[in-house]
Amino acid sequence: MKLDSKVPEGPLEEKWSEYKKNMKLVAPNNRRKYEVIIVGTGLAGGAAAASLAEMGYKVKSFCIQDSARRAHSIAAQGGINAAKNYPNDGDSIYRLFYDTIKGGDYRAREANVYRLAEVSNNIIDQAVAQGVPFAREYSGLLANRSFGGAQVSRTFYARGQTGQQLLLGAYQAMMRQVQEGGIEYYTRHEMLDVVMIDGQARGIVTRDLVSGEIKSFEADAVILATGGYGNVFYLSTNAKNSNATAAWRAHKKGALFANPCYVQVHPTCIPVSGDYQSKLTLMSESLRNDGRVWVPRKKGDDRHPNDIPEEERYYYLEERYPSFGNLVPRDVASRNAKMVCDDGLGVGETGLAVYLDFRDAIKRDGRDTISAKYGNLFDMYANITGENPYERPMRIYPAVHYTMGGLWVDYNLMTNIPGLFSAGEANFSDHGANRLGASALMQGLSDGYFVLPATIGNYLADVKPGTRYGTDHEEFKKAEAEAQAEIDKLLNIKGKRTIIDFHRTLGKIVWDKIGISRNKEGLEEAIKEIQALREEFWTNVFVPGDKNNYNKYLEYAFRLADYFELAELMAKDALQREESCGCHLREEYQTEEGEALRNDKDFAYVAAWEYQGVNGELKTTMHKEDLNFEFVELKQRSYK
Amino acid sequence: MSKDFTVHLKYWRQNGPDAKGFFEERTLNTVNEHMSFLEMLDVLNEELQLEGKEPVEFDYDCREGICGCCNLVINGQAHGPKGGTPTCQVHMYNYKDGDTIVIEPPRAAAFPVIKDLVVDRSAFDRIIEAGGYVSVKTGSAEEANTHPVEKHKSDTAFDYATCIGCGACVAACPNASASLFTGAKIAHLGLMPQGEVERSKRVVAMVDQMEAEGFGDCSNFGECEAVCPQEISISAIAEMRKDYVKAVFS
Numbered sequence: 001m002k003l004d005s006k007v008p009e010g011p012l013e014e015k016w017s018e019y020k021k022n023m024k025l026v027a028p029n030n031r032r033k034y035e036v037i038i039v040g041t042g043l044a045g046g047a048a049a050a051s052l053a054e055m056g057y058k059v060k061s062f063c064i065q066d067s068a069r070r071a072h073s074i075a076a077q078g079g080i081n082a083a084k085n086y087p088n089d090g091d092s093i094y095r096l097f098y099d100t101i102k103g104g105d106y107r108a109r110e111a112n113v114y115r116l117a118e119v120s121n122n123i124i125d126q127a128v129a130q131g132v133p134f135a136r137e138y139s140g141l142l143a144n145r146s147f148g149g150a151q152v153s154r155t156f157y158a159r160g161q162t163g164q165q166l167l168l169g170a171y172q173a174m175m176r177q178v179q180e181g182g183i184e185y186y187t188r189h190e191m192l193d194v195v196m197i198d199g200q201a202r203g204i205v206t207r208d209l210v211s212g213e214i215k216s217f218e219a220d221a222v223i224l225a226t227g228g229y230g231n232v233f234y235l236s237t238n239a240k241n242s243n244a245t246a247a248w249r250a251h252k253k254g255a256l257f258a259n260p261c262y263v264q265v266h267p268t269c270i271p272v273s274g275d276y277q278s279k280l281t282l283m284s285e286s287l288r289n290d291g292r293v294w295v296p297r298k299k300g301d302d303r304h305p306n307d308i309p310e311e312e313r314y315y316y317l318e319e320r321y322p323s324f325g326n327l328v329p330r331d332v333a334s335r336n337a338k339m340v341c342d343d344g345l346g347v348g349e350t351g352l353a354v355y356l357d358f359r360d361a362i363k364r365d366g367r368d369t370i371s372a373k374y375g376n377l378f379d380m381y382a383n384i385t386g387e388n389p390y391e392r393p394m395r396i397y398p399a400v401h402y403t404m405g406g407l408w409v410d411y412n413l414m415t416n417i418p419g420l421f422s423a424g425e426a427n428f429s430d431h432g433a434n435r436l437g438a439s440a441l442m443q444g445l446s447d448g449y450f451v452l453p454a455t456i457g458n459y460l461a462d463v464k465p466g467t468r469y470g471t472d473h474e475e476f477k478k479a480e481a482e483a484q485a486e487i488d489k490l491l492n493i494k495g496k497r498t499i500i501d502f503h504r505t506l507g508k509i510v511w512d513k514i515g516i517s518r519n520k521e522g523l524e525e526a527i528k529e530i531q532a533l534r535e536e537f538w539t540n541v542f543v544p545g546d547k548n549n550y551n552k553y554l555e556y557a558f559r560l561a562d563y564f565e566l567a568e569l570m571a572k573d574a575l576q577r578e579e580s581c582g583c584h585l586r587e588e589y590q591t592e593e594g595e596a597l598r599n600d601k602d603f604a605y606v607a608a609w610e611y612q613g614v615n616g617e618l619k620t621t622m623h624k625e626d627l628n629f630e631f632v633e634l635k636q637r638s639y640k
Numbered sequence: 641m642s643k644d645f646t647v648h649l650k651y652w653r654q655n656g657p658d659a660k661g662f663f664e665e666r667t668l669n670t671v672n673e674h675m676s677f678l679e680m681l682d683v684l685n686e687e688l689q690l691e692g693k694e695p696v697e698f699d700y701d702c703r704e705g706i707c708g709c710c711n712l713v714i715n716g717q718a719h720g721p722k723g724g725t726p727t728c729q730v731h732m733y734n735y736k737d738g739d740t741i742v743i744e745p746p747r748a749a750a751f752p753v754i755k756d757l758v759v760d761r762s763a764f765d766r767i768i769e770a771g772g773y774v775s776v777k778t779g780s781a782e783e784a785n786t787h788p789v790e791k792h793k794s795d796t797a798f799d800y801a802t803c804i805g806c807g808a809c810v811a812a813c814p815n816a817s818a819s820l821f822t823g824a825k826i827a828h829l830g831l832m833p834q835g836e837v838e839r840s841k842r843v844v845a846m847v848d849q850m851e852a853e854g855f856g857d858c859s860n861f862g863e864c865e866a867v868c869p870q871e872i873s874i875s876a877i878a879e880m881r882k883d884y885v886k887a888v889f890s
Contacts, residue, residue, distance in 0.1 A: 051778040129781035131832040133798035140788025172773035239702040273674035279703040550755040
C-alpha cells in the first residue's frame with residue numbers, strides 16, 4: 001500500500017493557504033444535503049460539530065457520557081499554546097512550529113505541524129469571543145506563561161482548568177447548534193463499528209448505553225474524535241471511560257493505525273496505594289522547579305523520611321544530570337524514577353514511589369512563598385493521600401498520560417478509508433514521538449475549528465449530494481449483527497475472573513514491558529503474555545447483567561477486548577522501531593551516557609499498521625510513510 | 641501496611657425509571673483508608689460479581705474532580721462529608737471502622753433514575769441549549785486582545801464558569817431548584833463583554849427552560865452553595881434574578 005500524505009507542494013509557509021486557495025467547496029444551499037457523523041465531543045469533536053453545523057452541514061454528534069461536556073479534554077490543566085507573541089519575547093509561527101517538531105523528536109510531518117502553529121492564533125481569538133475567561137493582566141489584556149520545551153511565554157491559561165474552560169466554550173457553541181437544528185445530539189451512545197459501502201465510510205453502528213439497543217446511522221462522512229488509548233495500561237491519568245474502541249473498530253475495518261508505541265508518561269503523579277487503585281492523578285510538573293527528588297541510598301530503609309540524614313539520601317537526578325538536575329525532561333525523569341524503584345530503592349507501602357521534597361525550598365523561601373506557588377497542588381496531594389506535604393516529602397511516581405500514536409491520517413485528516421476522518425488525540429498526526437506541554441488543547445481545537453471545516457468540504461464536493469443507501473442496507477445489517485454477536489458472546493462466557501482483574505493484569509504487562517523503557521526480550525515476552533491472557537479472557541471472563549439495560553461492565557468488557565489486540569500491536573510496533581526517539585526508549589539504543597539514541601537514517605518514518613485478523617496472534621502488516629524533512633535540520637537532544 | 645476496616649453499606653437499587661427502588665445492604669470488610677469512595681464501590685462490585693451477582697451502577701469518569709459525572713448523595717449529603725469536592729475526591733480515611741454509609745442517587749423529578757445510582761441529567765444540557773452561549777460563529781472572531789476585560793471581572797467570571805454540571809445543587813435543594821447551575825452560567829457570560837449583547841434574551845430563555853424541566857424555584861436556603869464542589873457563590877442566583885427582572889421589565 002502506498003501512503004500518500006497529500007501534503008500540498010510549495011514553501012512551508014504557503015502550503016495551508018495554497019490548499020485553501022485550491023480546495024473544492026460545497027455551496028451553502030447544498031451543505032444541508034450532506035450529513036456528517038462526529039463521534040466524540042471533546043475539543044476536536046465538539047469544535048468540529050459546532051463549526052460544521054454553523055456552515056450548514058447536517059451533523060450527528062455522539063458521545064458515551066451523559067453530556068458532551070464530560071469529554072476528557074475537560075481535565076487538561078496547564079494551558080494552550082499560541083504564537084501570538086504578546087510578551088514580545090521573540091515568538092513566531094515558525095518558532096512554535098520548530099519547538100513542536102523538535103519536541104516530537106523529528107517523527108511528525110512538517111506540513112501538519114506548521115499548519116497547527118499557523119492556526120494557533122485563531123483558536124485564542126475564537127475562545128475569547130466565546131467568553132472563555134482566560135487569565136488576564138491588570139491591564140485587562142491576556143496573560144501568558146511559559147511551559148516546558150520552550151524559551152518563550154506563549155501559553156494561555158485559565159487557572160489550572162484551561163481544558164475545562166475551552167471545552168465548555170466548544171460545548172456551548174455545539175449546544176447552540178443543537179437548538180438551531182443543525183446537530184442531532186446523541187449522548188450515552190457508543191460506536192461499535194464503521195460501515196463502508198463501495199469502499200467509502202457511510203455510517204456507524206452504535207449501542208444505546210441505556211437501552212442496549214443496537215442502532216445504525218448513515219452519513220456522507222464520519223469523523224472519529226474519540227481520544228487516546230492510555231487506558232490500555234489500566235492505570236493512567238485518563239478518565240475511566242476513555243477508550244480505544246471506536247478507533248480500533250475502524251482499524252479492524254481497514255483504517256491504518258500509526259505509531260502505536262508512542263506513549264507519553266508523566267513523571268509527577270500521585271503513586272499507587274494498593275490493588276484497588278483505579279486511577280492516577282497528575283500534579284503539575286512545575287513542582288519540580290522547587291522540589292528535590294530522592295530515594296534512600298539503603299534498600300528497605302523504612303525510617304520516616306525526615307529522619308534520614310543528608311548523606312544517606314540519593315538525589316539521583318541531581319547526581320546523574322548535574323546541569324539540569326530535577327528539571328530534566330519528562331521522559332528522563334520518568335525513566336529514572338522507574339529505574340531506582342526497580343533497584344529496590346522505592347519508598348512508601350508499595351515501594352513504587354520516590355520522594356519529592358520541599359524541605360529545602362521551604363527553608364530557603366519560607367512556607368508562604370511555597371504555598372503561594374503550589375498551594376492548590378499541595379492541597380490536592382493532602383486530600384488524596386491524607387499526608388501533609390509541607391511536613392513530609394511528597395511521594396510521586398510516573399503515570400501514562402497521553403498517546404501520540406493513533407489512526408493514520410493524511411493532510412486532510414482523512415484516514416486511508418475515503419470519508420473516514422480522525423481528529424484530536426485519536427489521530428497520530430502532529431506530535432511525533434513526544435508531545436510538548438500545552439499542545440494537546442491546541443491540536444484538538446485546530447483540527448475541530450479550522451482544519452476539518454475546510455477539508456470535509458473538499459471531500460464532500462466529490463460526493464453526490466443526497467446519496468442514501470438506507471440503514472437497511474446489507475452492510476449496516478451485517479455490522480449490527482456482528483456487534484450483537486460479540487456482546488452475546490461476552491455475556492455467555494460466564495467465567496470466573498472479573499473484567500477489572502483481567503484489565504489490571506493486562507495493564508501490568510503493558511506497563512512493565514511496553515512502558516517507560518523497552519527491550520527486545522521484554523517485548524517478545526509481552527506479546528506472548530498478552531496472547532495467553534487474551535485467550536483466557538475469551539473463555540474465563542465474567543460479564544454481569546444483561547444486554548438490554550444500562551450495564552457499565554458490559555461496556556467495559558468490549559473495550560477491554562479491543563485493548564488486548566491494541567496492546568499486542570503496541571508491542572510489535574515498539575519491537576520494529578530499533579531506535580530510541582521521544583518517549584520510546586529502547587534499552588539497546590542508548591548513548592554511553594544512557595541517553596536516547598535516534599536513528600534518522602533507518603527510522604525517520606511513520607509506521608502505519610494494517611489489521612489482518614487475530615488467530616492466536618494478531619496478524620498485521622506495516623506500511624511506511626517516509627518523513628521528509630525539507631525545512632528543518634535534524635538534531636540530537638541533550639540535557640547533560 | 642495500613643489496615644483494612646469494615647463499613648456497613650446501604651445503597652439504592654432501582655432497575656429503571658419506572659421500577660420500584662429499594663435499599664440493599666451489605667457489609668464490606670476490606671476497606672482501606674487510601675481508597676477513594678468510588679474505589680470502595682469498585683471493591684463492592686468485585687465482591688458482588690465474584691458471587692455471580694449484578695454490580696451496582698453509578699456514574700463516574702475522570703475521577704479527578706472535574707468532569708462532573710459522579711454525584712452520589714452520601715448519608716444525606718450531596719458529595720458526602722468533605723465539602724468543596726465531588727464524590728470522587730472523598731477518600732475512605734473520612735470514615736472509621738464500623739460506620740454505616742447510606743448511598744443514594746441525587747433525587748429530583750427532573751433527574752429520573754436510569755438505574756441504581758445513575759440518573760438522567762439531560763435537563764442541564766437543555767438549559768444550556770436554551771441560551772448558555774455567545775452566538776459567535778467559528779472564524780468570525782476578532783483579534784483576542786481587542787477588548788481588554790478588567791481582571792477582577794474576568795476572575796469573577798471564571799469563578800462562576802468553573803461549574804462542573806454535577807447537579808449536587810439540585811440534589812441538596814429542598815425545592816430541587818437548578819438556580820445555582822443556571823445562574824452560574826448566566827453570571828459568567830454576563831460578566832464578560834462578549835456575553836453582553838445576548839444578556840436579556842439569554843436569561844429569559846434559560847430561566848424558562850429551567851422551569852419547563854420541572855426544577856423548583858429558589859427560596860434562598862443556600863444548601864446549593866454549601867454542597868457545590870466548586871464552591872460557587874449563591875450570588876450567581878442574585879445575578880440571574882437581577883438580569884431576569886431587568887429583561888422582563890425593560
